[in-house]
Amino acid sequence: MADFSTTTISDALYKLCPAADTGGYLPDLKLFAGSHCLSGPVFPVQFEYKWSNPAPMAEHFVDACPPGSVLLLCPPSDATNACFGGLLASSAKTKSIAGVVANGRVRDLEELESSGMSIFAKGTSVCGQSPFLVPVKAGEPVQIEHENGHTMSVKPGDQLFADRNGVIIVDSARLNEIVEVGVKSEETDELCRKALLEGAGVKETFAKYRGKPKL
Structure with missing residues (x-):
């Protein structure tokens, strides 16, 4: 943590x-x-x-x-x-x-x-x-x-x-859950960051890696 x-x-x-x-x-x-x-x-x-x-x-x-x-x-x-x-x-x-x-x-x-x-x-x-x-x-x-x-x-x-x-x-009882979700979140963010630095659009990047549909 x-x-x-x-x-x-x-x-x-x-x-x-x-x-x-x-x-x-x-x-x-x-x-x-x-x-x-x-x-x-x-x-x-x-x-x-x-x-x-x-x-x-x-x-x-x-x-x-x-x-x-x-x-x-x-x-x-x-x-x-x-x-x-x-x-x-x-x-x-x-x-x-x-x-x-x-x-x-x-x-x-x-x-x-x-x-x-x-x-x-x-x-x-x-x-x-x-x-x-x-x-x-x-x-x-x-x-x-x-x-x-x-x-x-x-x-x-x-x-x-x-x-x-x-x-x-x-809540200290949720620390293990937070670690598990946090690791996945940071991995996803790194994928997004790499794509954005390569010129990809925000909407398409978020849709691809975060599962958010294009608006």
């Missing part, structure tokens, strides 16, 4: 599940530190606003995250403060956490960059986490409101893949 692009994984997932509402895609995430290539099992963390008086966790989410996992940080969608910063990056690096995907904002960019970790987020903020947000659960399923109006369910252990194209999360 590490050799597949996120686009190949997305195409394979849709072929296996055409009715997928979100396709496993987390939109609008950008790389702020480290390598574009990131993969690993997800460790979700849910945040709530401090003024709603939620019960805080007994253990910090960075301490609870298993080595080799990807921290998936899920603050409220309208939060303008960061949910991850430089000190947490230092700890996460020491604990061999694979990377961080914040479906929100981060801060302390120089420290994030010096950590060497791959860190994706929607944006940045000067404001920290603790005055605004409280982590209320970690290592449990989370629901993420997708921009298309549907809800994306993410479980601990689901597999996250990220590259220059974006970030996708898939």
Whole structure:
């Protein structure tokens, strides 16, 4: 799977599940530190606003995250403060956490960059986490409101893949199926690419190799 692009994984997932509402895609995430290539099992963390008086966790989410996992940080969608910063990056690096995907904002960019970790987020903020947000659960399923109006369910252990194209999360139980479909898809794409470079038309090429009829 590490050799597949996120686009190949997305195409394979849709072929296996055409009715997928979100396709496993987390939109609008950008790389702020480290390598574009990131993969690993997800460790979700849910945040709530401090003024709603939620019960805080007994253990910090960075301490609870298993080595080799990807921290998936899920603050409220309208939060303008960061949910991850430089000190947490230092700890996460020491604990061999694979990377961080914040479906929100981060801060302390120089420290994030010096950590060497791959860190994706929607944006940045000067404001920290603790005055605004409280982590209320970690290592449990989370629901993420997708921009298309549907809800994306993410479980601990689901597999996250990220590259220059974006970030996708898939059910770990479907990995073998995705690999099988992905291999065939890449073989087909290579045949299409060769034909197109030789001057063949798009419609005829897709009809021949992808089974799509001429329009």
